[in-house]
Amino acid sequence: MSEQISDQTSERVIEGLRIHIDRDLCVCFGDCIEAAPGVFEFDEEDIAVFVNEAGTITREELIAACASCPVDALTAFDQKGKQLAP
Numbered sequence: 319m320s321e322q323i324s325d326q327t328s329e330r331v332i333e334g335l336r337i338h339i340d341r342d343l344c345v346c347f348g349d350c351i352e353a354a355p356g357v358f359e360f361d362e363e364d365i366a367v368f369v370n371e372a373g374t375i376t377r378e379e380l381i382a383a384c385a386s387c388p389v390d391a392l393t394a395f396d397q398k399g400k401q402l403a404p
């Protein structure tokens with residue numbers, strides 16, 4: 319279990335989806351940032367974090383961005399806790 323589960327750098331609710339970034343898994347490929355530049359960015363360690371002022375994105379785009387991570391570092395859950403990505 320992550321110690322930072324509710325840390326703003328690792329988990330946030332966007333468009334009704336709970337998005338979790340596993341910062342230990344992230345290896346800086348940047349696919350999520352290309353897919354959703356208004357949501358994800360690199361921090362100073364080149365690990366994905368949430369953009370502070372999130373841009374506009376649809377649920378479908380957000381799920382696709384989470385699914386694009388090659389190491390499954392991004393997980394998306396709906397309001398009932400059902401995992402939608404990866």
Ligand code: SF4
Pocket residue numbers: 343344345346347348349350351358365366386387388389390391392
């Ligand atoms: S796609 Fe995955 S590995 Fe790449 S920056 Fe995003 S979270 Fe990290």
